[in-house]
Every structure is written in structure tokens, then in C-alpha cells.
Amino acid sequence: MSVHKDILPPELIKDRGSLHPINHMKDSIMNLLVSFGFEIIDGPEIETEEFNFDMLNIKKSHPARQMHDTFYVENKSNLLRTHTSPVQIRGMLEKKPPLAFISGGKVYRKDDDATHLPMFHQVEGIYVDENVSFAQLKDLIYKIIYSLFGEDVELRFRPSYFPFTEPSAEVDILSKEGKWLEILGCGLVNPVVLENCNIDSDRYSGLAFGLGVERIAMLKHGVTDIREFYKSNLDFLSQFK
Amino acid sequence: MKIAYRHLVQHILENPSIDHISDSLFQLGHEHEIDGNIFDMEFTPNRGDCLSINGLLRDLAVFYTIDLDQEIYTEKLDELSIDFENLSHSTCPQISFLKLEIDQVPEIYKDCLDNYFSDLGLNKNNFFTDVSNYLSYETGQPTHCYDASKINNKLVFNEIESYEEFQTLLDRKITLTGNNAVFSLNNEVINLAGVVGGKSTSCSTNTKVVIVECAFFQPEAIIGKSVKYDIQSEASYKFERGVDSKCHDRVLRRFINIVNDHTNIKDMSIISHKYKDNPIVQIPVNVHKINQIIGINISEKEYLNYLSKLGFDIEGSFIKVPSFRSDVKTQNDLAEEVARAIGYNNIESSEISIPKKDKPPHKDIEKKLKYFLLDHGFYEVINSPFVSLSSENAIKVDNPLDSNREFLRTNITNSLIDNLLFNERRQKDSIKLFEISDIYSSNNGINKKRKLSIIASGRTGLNFEEFSNKINKKYLTTLFAEILPNEVLDFKILSRDLLDTKIKNEIISLEVDINKFPIDILSYDEISKSPEGFIQYSPISDLPSSFKDISYSIKDHSKTQELQNLLLNYHSDIIKNVYIFDYFKNEKQGEIKIGFRFIFQSKKITLKSADIELVYNDIVQKSLRINGIKIPGF
Numbered sequence: 001m002s003v004h005k006d007i008l009p010p011e012l013i014k015d016r017g018s019l020h021p022i023n024h025m026k027d028s029i030m031n032l033l034v035s036f037g038f039e040i041i042d043g044p045e046i047e048t049e050e051f052n053f054d055m056l057n058i059k060k061s062h063p064a065r066q067m068h069d070t071f072y073v074e075n076k077s078n079l080l081r082t083h084t085s086p087v088q089i090r091g092m093l094e095k096k097p098p099l100a101f102i103s104g105g106k107v108y109r110k111d112d113d114a115t116h117l118p119m120f121h122q123v124e125g126i127y128v129d130e131n132v133s134f135a136q137l138k139d140l141i142y143k144i145i146y147s148l149f150g151e152d153v154e155l156r157f158r159p160s161y162f163p164f165t166e167p168s169a170e171v172d173i174l175s176k177e178g179k180w181l182e183i184l185g186c187g188l189v190n191p192v193v194l195e196n197c198n199i200d201s202d203r204y205s206g207l208a209f210g211l212g213v214e215r216i217a218m219l220k221h222g223v224t225d226i227r228e229f230y231k232s233n234l235d236f237l238s239q240f241k
Numbered sequence: 242m243k244i245a246y247r248h249l250v251q252h253i254l255e256n257p258s259i260d261h262i263s264d265s266l267f268q269l270g271h272e273h274e275i276d277g278n279i280f281d282m283e284f285t286p287n288r289g290d291c292l293s294i295n296g297l298l299r300d301l302a303v304f305y306t307i308d309l310d311q312e313i314y315t316e317k318l319d320e321l322s323i324d325f326e327n328l329s330h331s332t333c334p335q336i337s338f339l340k341l342e343i344d345q346v347p348e349i350y351k352d353c354l355d356n357y358f359s360d361l362g363l364n365k366n367n368f369f370t371d372v373s374n375y376l377s378y379e380t381g382q383p384t385h386c387y388d389a390s391k392i393n394n395k396l397v398f399n400e401i402e403s404y405e406e407f408q409t410l411l412d413r414k415i416t417l418t419g420n421n422a423v424f425s426l427n428n429e430v431i432n433l434a435g436v437v438g439g440k441s442t443s444c445s446t447n448t449k450v451v452i453v454e455c456a457f458f459q460p461e462a463i464i465g466k467s468v469k470y471d472i473q474s475e476a477s478y479k480f481e482r483g484v485d486s487k488c489h490d491r492v493l494r495r496f497i498n499i500v501n502d503h504t505n506i507k508d509m510s511i512i513s514h515k516y517k518d519n520p521i522v523q524i525p526v527n528v529h530k531i532n533q534i535i536g537i538n539i540s541e542k543e544y545l546n547y548l549s550k551l552g553f554d555i556e557g558s559f560i561k562v563p564s565f566r567s568d569v570k571t572q573n574d575l576a577e578e579v580a581r582a583i584g585y586n587n588i589e590s591s592e593i594s595i596p597k598k599d600k601p602p603h604k605d606i607e608k609k610l611k612y613f614l615l616d617h618g619f620y621e622v623i624n625s626p627f628v629s630l631s632s633e634n635a636i637k638v639d640n641p642l643d644s645n646r647e648f649l650r651t652n653i654t655n656s657l658i659d660n661l662l663f664n665e666r667r668q669k670d671s672i673k674l675f676e677i678s679d680i681y682s683s684n685n686g687i688n689k690k691r692k693l694s695i696i697a698s699g700r701t702g703l704n705f706e707e708f709s710n711k712i713n714k715k716y717l718t719t720l721f722a723e724i725l726p727n728e729v730l731d732f733k734i735l736s737r738d739l740l741d742t743k744i745k746n747e748i749i750s751l752e753v754d755i756n757k758f759p760i761d762i763l764s765y766d767e768i769s770k771s772p773e774g775f776i777q778y779s780p781i782s783d784l785p786s787s788f789k790d791i792s793y794s795i796k797d798h799s800k801t802q803e804l805q806n807l808l809l810n811y812h813s814d815i816i817k818n819v820y821i822f823d824y825f826k827n828e829k830q831g832e833i834k835i836g837f838r839f840i841f842q843s844k845k846i847t848l849k850s851a852d853i854e855l856v857y858n859d860i861v862q863k864s865l866r867i868n869g870i871k872i873p874g875f
Binding site: 017018138161188228235241 | 465534536581588596598622640641673681705826
């Protein structure tokens, strides 16, 4: 028997790599927000107390500023940003309203357990214009949540507290198991913050929101231990293609 | 904070159920869990005023009719003569002292005091401390009780730099360091203000004469102290969040009343020091602004009605903020009060339209690089920046979580080496990883660089064309020449000498500034696509894996596809992966040789040879049923 000329070799299956699921989730959220009209801006991970706290109306006495919550560097001259909000401060100082920014990236807090890590990722957004209201913020949040979790998802707004927004809210979604899960924080930009950025708070108001990327990635992918994302295990990473 | 349902509901005329109150609390933003008949409350840091029965009732008044029938002592009181000096008025702008002498210490507690301990399952200490603790629960104002017989000299309050030992009333010795607000007697600290009292002046079960201290401390002076000294302190939790500066007289008169309900008071006197008055906050009535902030349309009457129920006084065209609401200062704060009263979920959303600006096309070199690497089998990783000292330019973290990781990394490669070894220990023989990250260093200020680092080792790919080829500098240089034909990238061969591994494969790495990549890369046409959905993760196994190869000789070439279909789709719980590692068409002998590699790993148990043999034999038998196929040597 001779070799048939028409027998082809097996399909050459070349292994493709994958984006890290956290970066993929971050990019997905940011792409969604860009489609709503937000512009991406970046800022440093090593920040000053002024931009990370003072400009955001986080007072010297706020617990977040304590050494047990925030990583300070170089003899307390700077810190590792605890949120991406300082990027928005830098953006507001540079540009005049109307403005709509998002920033995403690594942030740092002194936590370490199955649901918290000292380094994690946030996506935050801000929109400043005339007559921005809490009712509009709700509309935006519905759009974000429905895009991420589908229009069947049930969500609720709860009053909360962030020094840089007033009124402030946290948003929960109802899981399939009937448990409310916190998804994001949001609110109307505190006029003090607008004034700190030389924006006339009598004329302009703003809305702001922030999402924890790991939290959403855990829910979307069904990962129960946040530490799995950062072991760099190829068996784990190869699932996210 | 734990609050008993019945302690709330006894003051609410509508007599709502526990679930009804629970819903109301959620609407107001007070998170909690219910354990039996106890609310386990978690308040936001701005609502120190709610850390009590009365505080919660003040908020619930927006929904219910509240009847606070707590009696206070209303008679005129003698002025207390106490030798006291306040050396830090800014830290303690107001303080009051009440001295009480009782006939005998009561053995049985009554009414609210008894309910407090029994309903919440709390341990009693001594009579006066127990009354103080209850009052903190009822009013939100912590008080401290000194045994009057132990206050034998001038009592001094000051905020001082200190380094001395202090024995708490819980019999624990702590060393005070740095700045602390303290009360001293005879030059010794007897009370860490707002946090915990000292043992030397504390009350006992025999105490019959007490001095009750009721103070307002600036939160900045108290904050962080309980964490610093590892003391569980409800008082500091309240002072940190702010207490009502105007409640002292009422609280101390309530103290008298409760003591009086339990025993005969022989003598009592009081003194109040006010060094500085907290200003009253007044905000103009402006319902238009409130409607604009929330995006609603309510009348001024409805607006003011909400605020009135929450304890705000309306005086002419101004809203007077009550002294217990130190968090309310602006129209936005008032808007939040109204929004909570209406219910965030009851506010209709209103269409938002963010004006879209014409933006320049986003030239994303980083994204192109990523997809180029994905196309060639590289996986993206993200590593922690915290490392041990890696370079003299490394930035030091003042308060690291782990003292062995007190610096920020100055390169990504070292993290990738750890990732590589981690995967090699898990029997991976083709490893290609990359990370893109900002890297910071200290050199005349803080410097930031955005870097790409890659690491690769082992087989160039897990397929029959690449299986026998090992990753080396030439492989990677050729790879990158596809997108950067004019660039010379500095690939490095990393030594394994200092690595804890017996594997010999070369490790090739590259670390380069992203900014150095030319825009030529933007013309690269990627194959890989971003995942369309979000894959449901399947838990991975950390148990050891092993492999078995099966090589076939095929004379009837038409059966090649049938064999592939059988083996590549063979299912077993212990087969993690299968791929063709060898393929050779021998024209002269009219034979095709094809080799399959099976990777075995269980998610539940460490596999034994017998477990693998069982599956292996089944694969062999099923494949040999295909005519014209042989396993040489089998």
C-alpha cells in the first residue's frame, strides 16, 4: 500500500496565550464606558497625600489614612494610591467641564485574605457638567450593571458614605443564590472636591463611580478565592481564552 | 454594634415587626444582619450619631412615631468642687464631671439596665461602670467612672508626648508612645482619654462614691489609638466618629436617674467646663437646589417635613443642623437626607447622555504587543510589586505587610522567574509568560517606567512541529523580527545556578521600556481575539501530573483521521490534556507515524500507576480496533 497523496497532516494546533482575566475584565469595563462617552486618563500609582486624600475631602482623621490601611513610602513622603480617584483630580485640574473621565489600574490597601489583597484593580469614572443629578447617576449605573450582568439582574441602591461624594450609594446585585452582593460605589461629586479642582460648584455638578475589578471578575468567572488570579498558574490562566 | 429589637420597638408607637424595622434601616443606609432578635449593625464612619438606641431612633423617626420616655433627673444640682486642669482645650473643648455618693451598691438591676445585660448577653463589671456602659448604649455618649476615693490630687488632662507604662482597667500593661491624650494624677497617667481607663482609679464592686467624667474629645486625638495599642474600645469607636457635643448635661442627669432607680443617692454635685463652643451649622432653605441634586420634584413643605422628622430645626429661611449631626454641612448633605427618606430605590432614574467628543484614534502599542505575544503562546501574568531589596534604587515601603517584602520591585523579570519555577514544579515543559507594568525607582525623586518583560523556557510549542524545538535566543529573536525587523532586542540567557531546580532548559528573558517600541508594531495583524464572553472557571488541581506517550504506525492512511478523532476526544476524569507531539510521513515505506501525548492529573487524588494504566489500556484497546493501525513494540 502506498501513501495517499491526498492525506493531509493533522491540523497544526498552536497554543495561543491569554490575557490575564483581570486585565481582560478591566479592559472590557473600560471599553464599555468609552462607548458611553468617557475618555481614558492615566495617573501614577505612587501618589501624594494631597491627591490621594486631601483633594478628595478625606480628612486627616479618616481611618483610611492610618498606617494600618494605607502603604506609605519613603518616610511617609508619598503613598501607594488607595484608589484611582486621584487620577480624576489630576484630570479635573487639567481640563474644564463638561468632562467625562475614566481611569483604571492597580491600587493598594493593607489587606490580605481570601477576598482582599494588598494590590487590586479599580475602574473609576467621573462626569461633570451642568445639572448632573442623582437620578442620572442611577440611569448610568443601570446601564453599566445591565451591560455587565444582563438586564434580568435585580439591583438595589443603598445609602453609603464616601468623603468625595454626597449623596453616596453602594449598589448590590441579587445573586442566583438569593444573596445581595456589593458591586460598586457611586455618588454625586462632593462640591468641596469640585472647588478643590477650581470648578465652580454652583454651576457644575458631577457624578462618580468606582468598581472593584477583581470582585466583578470573581462573580463573572465563578472564582471564589481572589488569590488564584495572582499565582500565575498556567492551568488557571489557560482557561481564560 | 449589637442593638436589641425590643430596645428599639418599645419606643416606636406603630410597634413594627423586626423585618419592617430591618427594611427601614436598609433604606436609611444602616447595614446590619439579624441574629435572633438582635440587630448586628455596621454604620458608615460619618454616622457616629447612630451608635446608640437614641441615635437609631432619631433616624427611624422619619418613618415612625418615636416616644423617648427616658426620664432624667431635673432638680437643681450643687456645683462640684474638683481640682481639675485642662491643658489642651483644643483636644477637649468640653468636659463635665458628676460626683455621686450612694448608700449601698445594688445587687439586682432593674428595667432598662437589667434588659441591657440580659437581652444582649453581656457580662457585668461593677454598678457604676455598668450604668456608664448602658448609657453609652442608650445615648451614644461614653462616660468614664473613677472611684472618687482614688482621686486624691489634681486631675490633669493634656495631650502629650509620652513614653510610659500604663495599666488599663482590664489589667493589661501597655507602653504609651508618641502623642496621646491622657488624664494624669500625681504625674502618672490614669486614663488614656477616650479609649480606656486605668486600673489605679477604676471603680470596683465596692465603690460607693464615683466621679463620672463626660467629655467631648476631638476625633483626631483619639483615632488610631485603639488599633495602636490593640485595645477593643467601644468608647474610642464612638469618639473617633464624633459624639454630640451638647448632650453632657442630659446624659449625666440620666445617669443620676438610673442610679436613683436602683439605690439611695446620699450626695451629688456636677460641674461643666466649656472651653470652646462648637458652632451651630445653618444652611439656607433651597428646595430647588435639593430637587436639582437628586433629580426629583418635591414641594418645600414635603422637603422640610422630612428634615423636621430627622431632628433638623427650621428657623425662617434657614435649616439649623442639630448638634448630633456633625456630618451635615452643605446642600448636598441635606439632599442625601431627603434621598434616604424617600429611598434611593424609589427615586426614578433619568436618562443620561454624555456628550461624545471627537477623539483621535487610539494608537495602542501596548495592546498590539499583547496580542502579538498571545499569538505566539505567551500568557499574561500580574505580580505583586512587593519584594525584598532588589536594587539600591528600590523604593522602601514604610509599613509593609511582610517585613521580607518591604521594597517595590525595580524589575519585572525576577517576578517572572518565580512564575516560571512555579509552573516548572507543576510539570509544565513549555512556559512563555509576559507582564506589562509600571516600575518605580528612587533616584533624585521617584521615577516611573512602563515596562514589558517576557520569560520563556522549554519547548517552543506543544504540537508536532515544535515539540522537539527548545526555546533559545534565536527562537525569540526570529519571533520578534516579525514585528520589529529593524530592532535589536537584548534577550538574555538567565543562569539556573542559583535557582532551586534540576531542569536544564535555557531561560530566556527580555525586559524593555514600552516607550522604546516603534509604532511599526501597530501594523501587526493579530490572530488572537479577546474572549467574547466570560468563561466559567473550573477549579484547578494542585496534585502531581504525569504523562504517557503512544506512538502509532498507520498503513491505511485513510484511518488517520479516525484515530485522531478517537484520541483527541477521548474523555476521562484523569486526562487533563492530549496533543499530537510527533507526525512523520514515510513516503518510501508507505507509512505514517503519529505520536500522542496524554497528560494525566486528578482533581481529587494523587494518581497511582494503576489508575493511569487502566485508562491507558482502554485507550490502546479502543485505538487498535481501528484496522490498519499498529503500536510498534506493543
